[in-house]
Amino acid sequence: MGYDNNKGYARKYREKAHEETEYIFRKALPEHGLNVREEQLRLSHEMLDALWGNQIALCDAGVGIGKTYAYLAACVMRQKYREGRGNAEAKPVPCQPAVISTSSIALQEAILREYIPFLSKILLEEKIIHTPLKAVVRKGKEHFVCDIRLKQRLAAVQDKRKNEGQKKALFSLITCYDMDQVKGLSGFDRRLVCVPRFCPKDCEGREGCRYQRHLDPAKNIGIHFQICNHNYLLADASHRAKGYRPLLSDYQILVADEAHKLPEAVGQMCGKRLCYDDVLELCYFLEREHQKMRAGRIKAMLKTLFEITAQENPFEYGQKTAFRQTETGRNMLKESAALLFGTASRCGRGIPKWIRNRLEETGKILCFFQPVTDQRYILYLEQDKEQYPVFCAVSREVPAYLYGMLWEKGFPAIITSGTLRAGNGFLHTRQMLGLSGKKRGKQAPVQEYAAESPFAYRKNCLLYLPKDYKKIRHGSEKEAVQIAKQIRQLVYSAHGHTMVLFTSYSLMGNVCRVLRGSLPFPMVEVWRHAQEEIMHFKEYGNAVLFAAGSCWEGVDFPGDMVSSLIIVRLPFAVPDPVREAEKEQYESLGEYIEAVAVPDMQKKLRQGFGRAIRTETDTCVVSILDHRAAKGGRYHEKVLQALPACGMAESLGDVEAFIRSRKNVEYYM
Template identity: 55%
Template sequence: MHRNEYRRMAHEEVEEIFREILPQAGMKVREEQITLCHQMLSSLCGNKIALCDAAVGVGKTYAYLVACILFRKYSQLLSGYFSMCGQSQPIVISTSSIALQEAIQREYIPFLSQVLLKKGIISAPIQAVIRKGKEHFVCDNRLELRLDAVRRKAKNPLQREALYALREQYDMDSVQHLSGFDRRMVCVPKYCPETCEMRTYCRYQKYLKEATDEKVFIQICNHNYLLADTLHRANDFRPLLRNYQALIIDEAHKFPEAARQMYGKSFGPEDFMEICSLLEGEHYTHIAAKLREAFSQLFESLPRPQGVLEEQARFRFVLNRESRQALRNSIRWLQRAEDLLIGNLSRWTKNRLEESREVLLQFLNVDRNNILFLEYTSKGLPVFCTVHRKTESLIKADIWERGFPAILTSGTLKAGESFQRSEQLNGLEDVGRVREYQADSPFDYDENCLLYMPRRKRKVYDSYHGEIRFLSEQIRKLVCSTFGHTLVLFTSYSMMGNVYRELRGNLPFPLLKVWKDSQSVIREFKAQKNCVLFAAGSCWEGVDFPGDVVSSLIIVRLPFAVPDPVREAERERYQTLKEYIQKIIVPDMQIKLRQGFGRAIRTETDTCVVSILDSRAGRGGKYHKEVIDALPVCRITDRMADVENFIRNRKRIEYYM
């Protein structure tokens, strides 16, 4: 049979599968979903790299899973390249969130297997496994030692119960109430000693054997694990994943930041505590004490930022006389530990000493190949960080030049009218086999969404306090117009705190605020139904509020990125500030704005008012066109009365009760 005939058969099966699975999954059959799957399947079979911008409601997870299944079925028939790979090689799916990884393994794949087996499209169930680092799994030997240590000691009953539950559950992520200390004490060590009696038959080794079985078709991991495997291959170390024939990167907008972390290096308080503990564990207490003293002086010599820290607060690293001396002293003791104990240390402890010394040396010698900065934790503790200046070229060389097909998908890969920024960040510029595809949302935004952008008088900028008063009054009016049910997204925790203080006690609805990742507050907001939630940071994406819980989404300021050393280094690539703003700053803002906007409409029946209070977004504003280009087509108003009428005309009486 001719190759084109097999290709036609594969595409016909796409439509057949979707018309079977979507109604059973409670979804409507839409052309957007079928077309998206066609594009993904064509890219896989044609050995292409597809950038797929798939809006909320399209069903991209089903699309790429069906494409992978049919690719496996037809690949040897459609392309000579894949006949060389062999069908035994798996497909890797990389995501950012644990929730999506678990949903793929426990919900999507079992459901698809059941339906496709019944239809005769596949002959055996699809097998998948989640791959993650050693720190997520139980070391049976360390667990027994820990249980023996706490057997006769007073311990929180829930934590004790969780610890004993690990005898049945080797994946610690599946056990609630396990303390952070217990996790560290019982997890598989980063370097398993060869003398361990349980090494050949412990549950972790059994898991690894099962995970690498040829019957496992889909390997699921997070971006960091995928990149760790990539670095192992680039450095001729043993790979973490089996050789794979194709790659799916979901939540791809988070992949570049993960790459910066993995290709960069860091050294912070947790690292120095680990090194000291490792040396003490090997009975080198004197050297551990000297290192602890040197590290403490180093971190105390560094400046501490003032005020509320935003997420990923990064600061340019500048050495003064005190910090330079403390840095030299720390490097000297790390070197002395290596010299004195050479041949006596475990391989892992030796590697940690070398890595830490290399990181600190980059700061002492000001390595020009890397961007050097301090990143402060939520507790205000400094971490030495390095980022390679050409991370994109490393991604290109280590991943894309290996030649396999790939799909990068997310709801926010496109900025305005272009994929250029996503191509740049992911090292895909000048890669000849890239395809781009946008799957628009099936939701009727023109009918179900109203975009409110008020006209603003210049006098509100007379002072910061004037700005806070203006924003507070606008938020108060919007909350009352929509009868609560409001999510307010801020770009700054400090501004959020100031507006919160202004409105606390002045709203007729409960007012909550989220600091960092407070899931308990989000659950309370959902439970109260007509509450008001102030949020920033991670709440701009990945949080789902379907139904009437969020019928008013307020975006206080356009989400322009905060300047930091990484962005300053990127600025150096452009001849003018205007070019840098147009090619980097604005596209990044558009992507972040789309992420925030995506909290508004989550299902076909949702209705919501989205308000953008930044004067630069409104008619006549500096970035009005860029904002409109970034968002779905919907009606726009600058009148509060239109907001009230929109809600009144689309909500039932129960909404107000």
């Protein structure tokens, strides 16, 4: 009888949770200025069902759905009516706060300072909850200032020549302990003044430490949401697996937003990286321990190593390249590793243990790149902003790691993003996230849901696939001239207001060189100071933005600012060592292209396409200047499959007519 009663109560609370979810999105939120979005409501119901049934929900949410409110409401309802605890006047039970993991700091701040306070205010007014929703952002130590280190750094630069902007940013840390809130701070300064990985127990500044005070709110009873990035979530899981003290309070609900970035975070967690700034930082701390001569030897030898590696491995910024080694490079690697290990040994207790550990870790990374390598890792090089190589070793076991660290535990989770679905399915996402194959261990069942964007793409968006676009050899001058001609015509058609997305910085540079001086609108090129250049583009209003890399996602240009989006090539991933290793898992190239290359392209294409329409009233032409996307092209159907249904055009006349029909006089002024 007791068991039947419990089932009855659970069913009753579940129904109440769904009823209140319906009320929140149909009545409460619209009364405070938000539109009723049927897909958002259905998405929240799906998420709530997954949490209630201890399932994992894979939720692909189109642009403009409002997925953040959808999962916040689902979490609040599950906390309020948790089985055996809920009743009509129940309060959200805060004993085990939900975790929201994201990729970007911007989204974390928005959830903390905008979404949760707004939702909390409404739910309190409607008496759906009786105490305010509380949240805390949890970030790694590297984001916060160590007051002792800051004092030392300020003394070191006080009377020295230094970039004034960087110096001002550094001194502003006296009053602001969160470095993410300070603009203009150099990467080198960040690394020198951040809280160290291991704080000494006898630290003289521990009592008044701002970082320790920052941690106190997270320990308070009454927190409903812990917000962190994917790396912090995975670090917490690793701590738990090794029996260390957890970084996050215990939780039974996980929300992974921007989940398409999770595999990348695992690669960073499990991999090894060494850049020249790491060496400079290490030498700086050695010098502070009165080891100036040893620091100088390390700095000189490793600078030579990085320079030789750069000469032997030329490649483009933003790309990965296979590590190639000559006898000279191999000898330098051995000598550099030996110097690092030898310095750690000879210094002994004359330097802190954590510096000895850093010396040994740096030596071990260099050992990875000698002939005897660990087959668990894929080795490659990247290029930093100073054009020095970065030594990278990435794990081959990303899906297995995610399964073991997160999903095997069996708790319910919401995994969401705007690009989880490729084509018509989630198969590739399941494989990347470790959710494919038969259910093992305690892994919760997986359910899938795709919420389509509420935007009227058929009315407000035109997809232009030029039919007369000819195939020209990649990298040739003729190709750059042809692309420039197409872009010029489209820019004139849209009267500026254009964003051009490239898959290659090299091609972007060649096209920009052809176009400079030939457009009557400002040209803005996004290279390495992206935020500054994007701000310039916004200020102009009707400029032309040329971008690649990170600008395929995360940038927001609502209104008329981007009324013409040009995608120069289909965003197939550039071949690199990681892709080559992935290719080895498939019997044929065709199977790999179908299973991995095309789904990855479709996801990236959707990300780029998402820059076009950002609100219900935006109108835009999206042009794809790739002959493979045109009607009859090899990937025409795959392109249409990836994008929302919208109007189609094959001529510039149609593009011009669409723009004229959608824009008013002010647009052209």
